[in-house]
Amino acid sequence: MRIALLTYSTRPRGGVVHTLALAEALAARGHDVDVWSLARGEDAGFFRPVDPAVRVCLVPLPDVPDEGVGPRILRSIAALGAAFAVEAPRRGYDVVHAQDCISANAVPDCVRTIHHLDVFTTPELAACHERAIVRPRAHVCVSAAVADEVRAGWGIETTVIPNGIDGARFAAAGSDAAGRAAWAQRLGRYVLAVGGIEPRKGSEHLVGAMALVQRREPGLRLVVAGGETLFDYRDYRARVLDRAAELGVVPELLGPVPDEQLPGLVAQASAFAFPSVKEGFGMAAMEALAAGVPVVMRDLPVLREVFDGSVAFAHDEAELACGLLDAARAPDGRRVEAGRTLAARHTWQRAAAAHERFYATL
Structure with a gap:
């Protein structure tokens, strides 16, 4: 054709x-x-x-x-x-x-x-x-x-x-010690979100959850990658960053990451946060599963459909914080393997x- x-x-x-x-x-x-x-x-x-x-x-x-x-x-x-x-x-x-x-x-x-x-x-x-x-x-x-x-x-x-997804590329990044080490040296231990700061991505809720996380794990940083968009989210971004400052959260905003570096960034994360309020599928979260990274996401019908059994779900900031802490401290091995298997099917x-x-x- x-x-x-x-x-x-x-x-x-x-x-x-x-x-x-x-x-x-x-x-x-x-x-x-x-x-x-x-x-x-x-x-x-x-x-x-x-x-x-x-x-x-x-x-x-x-x-x-x-x-x-x-x-x-x-x-x-x-x-x-x-x-x-x-x-x-x-x-x-x-x-x-x-x-x-x-x-x-x-x-x-x-x-x-x-x-x-x-x-x-x-x-x-x-x-x-x-x-x-x-x-x-x-x-x-x-x-x-x-x-x-x-x-x-x-x-x-x-x-x-x-x-x-290109699951093999993200799975390989999990075994790439050199690629991961570069991100570890630059960022330390971190929770990663991909998609920038915008309303659909639930960024304000993530900042609130990370304030709760950092009370118990001060060394666990919030890193946000991506954010390329046609729309003007400056007002929302300012509101989110103001709330972050009030809560003492200092997010590392990477912006769009070069494509060849993205798998290493994802694979090195202690946990992957996906608090979107609106999604159609969740490719970034699926890529994280392929890399063997534990994922915590908002409990939406579409995400239940795609990810049930392979991620932790959260309804509010407190549950999101608990899920991220658990994932960063002691990932559920069975859930991680279920995530790898799920990601491998989505070619x-x-x-x-x-x-x-x-x-x-x-």
Whole structure:
């Protein structure tokens, strides 16, 4: 098949990671795959090298000073849509598959993966979100819980295809003493969260939990990696950091970590915190399980669906703190092994085969 996968950014974010890995796995199965993306600002390529078997099509999106989120979203849709409309007829795609709201608006007659559902108050974003659900010709969800939300909210039936991860890479990092030692020397003992500081990631709750943790384990630090986003979370970030200062928590904010260094950072963590209030699957947590790191996460239906039996669940800050302390002091060996086994099942090869079967029905 000739397949176009579309994403909104070249920078490290869950949907972008998904798009590249799925494209490479489909290409390995013999398909002709193009990945389309906006290249914001000075970006000249994706955050990591892409298999040469995949054709990369980047659409420049220059920065506009002081541009609001709504206008930037509309400009992104227009730029990606215009470029795709010119090139797509020449390529003769059998499948056009959008991975997010922006790309689904840019190519409305598409297949759409709904990774998770959001609630927006900005009018342009709310309208973008709605169109990206109702206009596509077919839908994929990465978990049954998200599929249930789509069915309940819009009456749309979807196909569930769970995410994959590059489990072997994170498993190998657990045995890479040199790679882990560099992070240990820099950070000491730490609880890791990946995804930056933003409302959906439950960052404020994590800070509260870490204040309780550090009363009993003062040497256990909070490290936050990632945070690449199109949205403006400055007010929320300021509120979280103000609360951290009040509680005496000093988080180490790494920002986006180079892709080749991420597995070592994850593998060295004493515990992995995943207090998200909204998720579609939880790839970062699955990567931590592959590395043999104990994970403590918020008790959400979608996370129960994906992770039950392999992680510790928490309902509030106190439970999150207890879970993180237990994980850092004495990890549950059976749970860690269950996590490794679970992560090993979620391969991109398996996900690509499921997509191939789905595409054949269209």
